[in-house]
Amino acid sequence: MxxxxxxxxxxxxxxxxxxxxxxxxxxxxxxxxxxxxxxxxxxxxxxxxxxxxxxxxxxxxxxxxxxxxxxxxxxxxxxxxxxxxxxxxxxxxxxxxxxxxxxxxxxxxxxxxxxxxxxxxxxxxxAPEDGKVEGTGYTEIEIPERPVDLEKGKKLFAANCVVCHGEDGQGQRLKGTPGYLYPPLWGDDSYNIGAGMARVITAAQFIKTNMPFGVTYENPLLSDEECYDLAGYINQHSRPQKPHSEDDFPDLRKKPVSTPYPPYADNFSVHQHQVGPFQPIMEYYEKKYGIKKNK
Known part of the structure; x- marks a missing residue:
């Protein structure tokens, strides 16, 4: 580009x-x-x-x-x-x-x-004084009202991602220098569970306007549902833990619903926080705490 x-x-x-x-x-x-x-x-x-x-x-x-x-x-x-x-x-x-x-x-x-x-x-x-520029952050997606379909995510990965990231998800190294032409998506050399990209909703939003390589906000390739399943498939693979992740979000009510590690201010399972469905969790926070969540 x-x-x-x-x-x-x-x-x-x-x-x-x-x-x-x-x-x-x-x-x-x-x-x-x-x-x-x-x-x-x-x-x-x-x-x-x-x-x-x-x-x-x-x-x-x-x-x-x-x-x-x-x-x-x-x-x-x-x-x-x-x-x-x-x-x-x-x-x-x-x-x-x-x-x-x-x-x-x-x-x-x-x-x-x-x-x-x-x-x-x-x-x-x-940039304007308030720093608000079109294209900031990630685009919104319509979150499917179901759990991630890992089998569909696997097929989507094979069809759209292996050419750059490899069948094993370990990317392609740059020759003669540390680093990657295309980064690993899981494993020891990837982002840890504390990263925003380890959350299914955030990863799906990123995928929507950026993947496969070359797509843009104006010309996405994958649907919201496909991005959701693909993000869930990627993030169900192992990656490094983050030390002291339990200290994140001192006010647990503010923790995004797709944060993949506990503790939470609710009784939903870790698995549901990782793969959904997320709407019941969002509804719980709105009803119990008056907090409307979209991620």
Whole structure:
């Protein structure tokens, strides 16, 4: 996919400020090369897997409805239910480090964190003051009123995903460098259970506008039901645990219904939280707590 020239770092000069922006871009697109487990410097291992930020935030964070990061700086500080407090952009980045990257936090005042923030600020140049840009987050889907059909998900994976991610879901490595051309979707080198992508509804929303590779919000390929079954199939495979996941969501009422690990503020099974149906859980929260959930 061509890079929008407004967000192409290759044209930046070599000023001190621009060097930091370009380093942030490099960290974002080639994360394991600098802070991954195979980077060659044990003290610089912060990511526990060989994924890159770019594997989830596509086109270096500029693709609509793929967790697009244009405008994100202006949306922080931001309340996060997972921590039940107002959080900084640095804390949000470190949340990704601990979950999607299955690693450890970056020093807040370190060069790498400063580079990430510099890159995000640079992406923010054309964003409105409130940071609300069309294409933020993920698209909504109509959630089927049934459990995930794992057998259908398996067939959908075979038909749409194996060409990039492989029959074993382990992706395709880049030659001569750490990292992946197409990332693993489960297993030891994938995101852990604490990542947003480990939730069926979130993963289905991502798939809708981004997968198979090349689809867009305007031209999706899979139906909402297909995305739902495919996401459920992917996330029923094993992946790393997150240490102290029981401490997530101090107010358990704010935990998304498809969070795949307990505890919960309800008596529905872990299995139902993983594969649905989700409507009974949503109805329970609205009736008992007055909270209307959509994910």
């Amino acid at each position: 061509p890079v929008d020239p407004r967000y192409d770092t290759s044209g930046l000069d070599d000023s001190e400020e621009n060097r930091m922006i370009k380093y942030g871009y490099e960290l974002f697109t080639h994360t394991p090369r600098y802070i991954g487990p195979e980077n060659g410097d044990r003290q610089m291992v912060y990511s526990g897997n060989n994924l890159a930020c770019n594997n989830c935030h596509l086109k270096a964070g500029t693709k609509a409805y793929s967790g697009m990061l244009i405008g994100v700086i202006n949306r922080f500080p931001q309340y996060r239910g997972r921590e039940d407090k107002m959080g900084t952009i640095e804390e949000r980045i470190n949340g990704c480090m601990e979950r999607s990257m299955n690693g450890r936090v970056l020093p807040v005042n370190g060069k790498e964190m400063q580079a990430f923030v510099s890159y995000l600020k640079w992406l923010n140049r054309f």
